[in-house]
Amino acid sequence: MERKILISNVTIVNYDQAEFVGSIFLKDGKIEKVGKDLQVDANEHLDGTSGEWVVFPGFIDMHIHGSEGFDTMDATEEALRGMARSLVKEGTTGFLATTMTQSIQAIEDALENISYYKSNTDEAELLGIHVEGPFISRRWAGAQPMEHIIEPSIEQFNRWQELSGDRIKQVTIAPEARNGFEFVEACRKMGVLVSIGHSDATGEEVERTAALGARQATHLFNGMRPFHHREPGVVGAVLLEERIKTELIADFLHSHPDALNLAFRLKGASGIILITDAMRAKGLPYGDYDLGGQTVSVTEDGAHLSNGSLAGSVLTLDQAVRNFKKTTNCSLQELVSMTSANAAKQLQLRNKGYIAEGFDADIVILDQALHVQKTICRGSIVYHR
Numbered sequence: 001m002e003r004k005i006l007i008s009n010v011t012i013v014n015y016d017q018a019e020f021v022g023s024i025f026l027k028d029g030k031i032e033k034v035g036k037d038l039q040v041d042a043n044e045h046l047d048g049t050s051g052e053w054v055v056f057p058g059f060i061d062m063h064i065h066g067s068e069g070f071d072t073m074d075a076t077e078e079a080l081r082g083m084a085r086s087l088v089k090e091g092t093t094g095f096l097a098t099t100m101t102q103s104i105q106a107i108e109d110a111l112e113n114i115s116y117y118k119s120n121t122d123e124a125e126l127l128g129i130h131v132e133g134p135f136i137s138r139r140w141a142g143a144q145p146m147e148h149i150i151e152p153s154i155e156q157f158n159r160w161q162e163l164s165g166d167r168i169k170q171v172t173i174a175p176e177a178r179n180g181f182e183f184v185e186a187c188r189k190m191g192v193l194v195s196i197g198h199s200d201a202t203g204e205e206v207e208r209t210a211a212l213g214a215r216q217a218t219h220l221f222n223g224m225r226p227f228h229h230r231e232p233g234v235v236g237a238v239l240l241e242e243r244i245k246t247e248l249i250a251d252f253l254h255s256h257p258d259a260l261n262l263a264f265r266l267k268g269a270s271g272i273i274l275i276t277d278a279m280r281a282k283g284l285p286y287g288d289y290d291l292g293g294q295t296v297s298v299t300e301d302g303a304h305l306s307n308g309s310l311a312g313s314v315l316t317l318d319q320a321v322r323n324f325k326k327t328t329n330c331s332l333q334e335l336v337s338m339t340s341a342n343a344a345k346q347l348q349l350r351n352k353g354y355i356a357e358g359f360d361a362d363i364v365i366l367d368q369a370l371h372v373q374k375t376i377c378r379g380s381i382v383y384h385r
Contacts, residue, residue, distance in 0.1 A: 058093025101133030188213025
């Protein structure tokens, strides 16, 4: 039977147009029609009572390690399935399964596991892989295990891409490392998004990296050479470099609200991608959890290693949206840019990040306070609040 859903009397928001109260008709996983008052035959009807519901394109999380007890590095189908099913509660309809600095064997096990994975319609879609480390700086390792950090190697990366079934879409590296600039250029040629992170690069080295094709920065302010008035570092260069979009973790722990506001004023909505960088403790009670063989203590102050380093987050993407809105007073259109449209552009996903005819039926329905009410993945209602 054809899946046909009519969503009516909702406020529809895209990044590049004024919001309006209208209707959306979904058919067989696609957006069939968008208009003011659609009269169609549907299997299911969702009525937003005259615009009280706000409809965004489904959120895309480009940087997430785990959720609800599961982690990409578990290298099992169960772990990926558990993550994907948990993420729909926060409005996420697509994500990059993110690896971390570990032994080559552990990374390869995770990549090979993902190569076999097929997303179901009742879960967030696995859009590809974000390889974070091991090609990073020891000085800015953060929670990435230092003993597994290695120099960038395009030969190694090519093997990983083959093992993954060409599913690696993003790689975080420290470009100042030996072979780093050559690595950036090679990734650009193969269409992999290069993100500068866990890096001790100077401002000048960031500019060179951008010229070679890097187009993103990993969790701005965290795990990178900070701004100094005589050496702008990664932070200063990224804030000024128009070619580079930047991830932000808007949990008020990784970055002070004023730092988030600073980034928003300098980069604008078109230059920011909200991410969670969440680890397996997300959605679970406070306590001790594993991250790459390290014990992470999760409290009301966040997720930390025993040495005090932040170890990812337990942030949900809908909470990041509310936090960022409160801090910056950004518009709904700007939130759409930062939660889906920019990510879709970075990953060259021409059928996501927008509510229009022909696009994938990936939709999050929010209330006026931006709490998730329903999540629709590829035309299936997968979450009701």
